[in-house]
Amino acid sequence: MSYILFFNMPFAGHLNPSLPIIKELTSKGVEIRFYCFRDEAIETKIELFGATFYELPTKQENPNKLIEPDFPTMCAFLAETTLEVVPYLLPRLKDDPPASIVFDSFCFWGYVLSKCLSVPSVCLIPTFALHQSFFPKLAIPFIVISGGIRKAFPGVKALKQFNRMLKLINEKYAYIGSNILDVIMLPSNLKIVFTSRIFQIKNQVFDDSYLFVGASLIEMEENLDFRKELNNKLRTNNSSIIYVSMGTVINKKPAFFQQFIKAFKNTAFTVIVSIGNGMSVGDLGPIPDNFIIKNIVPQMEVLKRASVFISHCGMNSTTEALISRVPMLMYPQVGDRVVIARRLVKFKAAILLKKGKLSPEYLRKSVNVLLHNAELRSNIEQLAISLESSGGHSKAASAILALSV
Structure with a gap:
């Protein structure tokens, strides 16, 4: 050949x-x-x-x-x-x-x-x-x-x-x-x-x-420096992980990320935020002690340990989250991501954040609902099995x- x-x-x-x-x-x-x-x-x-x-x-x-x-x-x-x-x-x-x-x-x-x-x-x-x-x-x-x-x-x-x-x-x-x-x-x-x-x-x-x-996924080389930083943060806070990412394309949204800082600073969560390469960490102002904010993070490694994923609903991120059994709060922006989010809603496997209502109180309430939704976790499991067995x-x-x- x-x-x-x-x-x-x-x-x-x-x-x-x-x-x-x-x-x-x-x-x-x-x-x-x-x-x-x-x-x-x-x-x-x-x-x-x-x-x-x-x-x-x-x-x-x-x-x-x-x-x-x-x-x-x-x-x-x-x-x-x-x-x-x-x-x-x-x-x-x-x-x-x-x-x-x-x-x-x-x-x-x-x-x-x-x-x-x-x-x-x-x-x-x-x-x-x-x-x-x-x-x-x-x-x-x-x-x-x-x-x-x-x-x-x-x-x-x-x-x-x-x-x-x-x-x-x-x-x-x-x-x-x-x-x-x-x-x-x-x-x-x-x-x-x-x-x-x-x-x-x-x-x-x-x-x-x-x-x-x-799922067609591949684990990239482990980021040992990031893992060390995360482990130190978790030892200090003894907390669950919230992971926030708007993907690698449409992600220049400082106001969006700042709402999460307001919502979860000094809480019982370690919050990991991936902001992409369209902006710098300094654009977000002071960073609370329980936050890790990077341009890029090893997503699969983070998802293995996360309790909640706030996602733009790209198919790649959605698949990785489902395979990792991580419940999602969805904030799609355009095109196929909106359709993917609708599909997840149909399966009752994720929760859609309402645009224009991203107050700190709303975000905290949404995360709490997600963490205690047994039906949603069962539906995630069924989709994960379908992806793994294909x-x-x-x-x-x-x-x-x-x-x-």
């Missing part, structure tokens, strides 16, 4: 589920060539797992414009990237074709190249799989106004740009669809979905080309290998 080609996005929620698959494949002696936007941390991580990192051949900047855009603007950016990547890589890949192409659902260029080269394609879906029957019911959170009504108008212009570029892609390279919905549901040979079939919305509409593998990265790697022979 020749090599397998991977395309992914430089976002933790998209990248992290694919890392265990890459590790599994390289451990079996499979050559992986991995393309992504330039990111030294990702390059180091990828090569640690035995794959070879290549910078995506595009003049587009690291895709920060994908952070909280309207959906058409995001798709226009991805289509423009496709029109740069494909003409550069296609002639080179024709001389040395891969056995298969595995691509994140945002990486349209991966599917286009697979069609041009007539090689099997695998689409990695880091959140819920989408289906035509979902629209227009889910059009609001997923398509036009995923960032709010105020962003609908720029999206109209971007949609026209996207349609022009889609026509070019169809004419010059390979037909991938006639509209924006076709492109976000590319008909790959195999679609790997990183959740369980039980948790998936309307799971009965998906055929066997969709492989629901549940096959994970081993099942995904085996399916990719079978398709690549």
